[in-house]
Amino acid sequence: MAAPAEGTPCWADATFTDLEGAKSFYGDVLGWTFAEGAAEYGGYTQALSGGKAVAAVVPPMPGQPPVAPGWCLYLASPDVEATARRIREAGGELVLEPMKVGGFGSMLLARDPGGVPFGVWQAGTHEGFERRGEPGSYCWAEVYTREPGRSDAFFPAVFPFGVRRMDDGGIDFKVFTLGGASVLGRMEMTPDFPPELPPYVGVYFAVEDCDAAVARTTARGGKVVFGPLDSPFGRFAALIDPQGAAFAVLDTGRTTGEMPALSEA
Incomplete structure (x- = not known):
């Protein structure tokens, strides 16, 4: 590989x-x-x-x-x-x-x-994920920040990213791309986010059933930040595990609506 x-x-x-x-x-x-x-x-x-x-x-x-x-x-x-x-x-x-x-x-x-x-x-010998995009593995990530302009300038200055804006109802969401492919999102942390939650990169793990994964999370003492929500990308939820680590789950097999357009940032 x-x-x-x-x-x-x-x-x-x-x-x-x-x-x-x-x-x-x-x-x-x-x-x-x-x-x-x-x-x-x-x-x-x-x-x-x-x-x-x-x-x-x-x-x-x-x-x-x-x-x-x-x-x-x-x-x-x-x-x-x-x-x-x-x-x-x-x-x-x-x-x-x-x-x-x-x-x-x-x-x-x-x-x-x-x-x-x-x-x-x-x-070196470890090249990274051996599986991705399948249930139980990494499928997406988003930069969550209260200073979106600084992230938008920083990441393309460090990595060979293009930047596209998602045209979807006024939400401040950008996408970093490589060779035209979307590889990382950037979401502004609105007042809906708990004030004690610091900026972070939200790692999404694919699941077969978003609602079942949320139920298992809360049964084990985890918390729901938002969701489950339907989207053109799948049904997803942002969660916090019992020790305070934020993560998200995404069922890519359950999509709703049209994919939002991307335009030049």
Whole structure:
């Protein structure tokens, strides 16, 4: 499998204080099973769907300050050092400087100028998602920000993104594209979002039944931010797991309405 093109969402992971609780929750909600944690990498544990790697969960690093649980989306890069330079030049912040992860690849963690966290991954032997777009795996992501103009300028300055505007009832929604294909959304956080919820990248996981996934989430102590809602892209809901990590579920097989038009931003 060839490494994904620069800027492509290629991996997602999350740190949880209660790792076993996270495994139990996502195993129930998304049907994941889990590989053996890698002790040499702090217990980093891959989540599997159909035997394929689709994400990872990890406990906090010993001796490090507490980290609020949250999913981190990684965007592909052929050269993390070069990407780090562009992040700085565009006004972003490097949270973790570029570092090698054995033979698996190299990574960094960053925030855009509005505080949106994300990761960058330069593939080695680990090229990213082994399954995507199928139930139990990654299918989409959106940048949720209270400073949309800063995100709109930042991400295309760091990655080779085009920017399109979605013409849909006055909603401030943009789409970042690669080679004409939509790869990442950008949504303004309106007052409907809980004020304590920081900017984030919402990672969507595909499910066979959105309503059933929401019911499993709330039964396990998770919360609904909004949804379930019907859309031309599928029926979806934005959720928060019991430890406070935001994520979303999408049933792509249940679509409603016409696809909204995209125009030049």
